[in-house]
Amino acid sequence: MSDHSEAPVTPVEAYEPPYYVAVFTTVRTQDQSGYSETNARMEDLVKDVPGFLGMDHAQTPGGLGITVGYFRDADALTEWRNNAEHRAAQKRGQAEWYQSYTLHVAKVERSQGFTRG
Amino acid sequence: MSDHSEAPVTPVEAYEPPYYVAVFTTVRTQDQSGYSETNARMEDLVKDVPGFLGMDHAQTPGGLGITVGYFRDADALTEWRNNAEHRAAQKRGQAEWYQSYTLHVAKVERSQGFTRG
Numbered sequence: 001m002s003d004h005s006e007a008p009v010t011p012v013e014a015y016e017p018p019y020y021v022a023v024f025t026t027v028r029t030q031d032q033s034g035y036s037e038t039n040a041r042m043e044d045l046v047k048d049v050p051g052f053l054g055m056d057h058a059q060t061p062g063g064l065g066i067t068v069g070y071f072r073d074a075d076a077l078t079e080w081r082n083n084a085e086h087r088a089a090q091k092r093g094q095a096e097w098y099q100s101y102t103l104h105v106a107k108v109e110r111s112q113g114f115t116r117g
Numbered sequence: 118m119s120d121h122s123e124a125p126v127t128p129v130e131a132y133e134p135p136y137y138v139a140v141f142t143t144v145r146t147q148d149q150s151g152y153s154e155t156n157a158r159m160e161d162l163v164k165d166v167p168g169f170l171g172m173d174h175a176q177t178p179g180g181l182g183i184t185v186g187y188f189r190d191a192d193a194l195t196e197w198r199n200n201a202e203h204r205a206a207q208k209r210g211q212a213e214w215y216q217s218y219t220l221h222v223a224k225v226e227r228s229q230g231f232t233r234g
Binding site: 009010011012014020021023025026027029056057058059060061063064065066070094098099100101102103104105106107109110111112113114115116 | 181
């Protein structure tokens with residue numbers, strides 16, 4: 001057993017290119033009521049998208065959040081982008097939770113993984 | 118003046134595609150001696166690469182770190198990848214600082230920014 005209280009963190013693996021990443025960087029507002037529930041719901045929902053490969057998230061306390069979603073192809077991303085519940089969450093995010101954000105959608109050309117032996 | 122003790126966080130902007138992102142997700146080891154100094158040096162060094170656009174970083178305490186570097190084109194990324202001091206830092210990272218990491222290099226096709234009015 002580990003001496004950490006949480007499950008070990010494992011980043012999404014380096015898949016064989018091509019695949020897509022959606023890089024979402026956020027600065028939050030002070031009002032985060034309802035955010036956790038919606039975020040958990042989105043994390044569940046995206047798993048149902050065919051071609052969804054995984055998601056990584058890091059959050060500096062009081063600072064920047066970065067979420068990276070990995071998708072097999074552009075169609076998978078389009079399906080996720082058009083999901084009605086996801087669109088409603090985006091609207092609420094703009095209205096309440098985000099001070100600013102940036103989204104970069106990109107096609108992976110090269111990937112590489114390292115794990116300590 | 119803000120009531121925050123740190124400068125306001127601003128994510129790297131949504132540039133006009135195409136441009137490149139390098140998504141670097143990391144899980145650290147317990148031994149982080151020398152990491153901060155090397156990381157600061159790399160942050161300085163990458164700014165000298167022609168075509169470097171910016172960098173975002175988020176770190177969940179005790180969890181995942183995500184660094185995203187933004188570059189105008191593949192040549193800029195190649196120059197950074199081949200930088201001798203950067204390569205030495207990568208070697209030391211594998212030997213000492215990283216439990217695991219994944220790198221995804223991708224060409225941005227679409228970007229979008231939002232800032233609260």
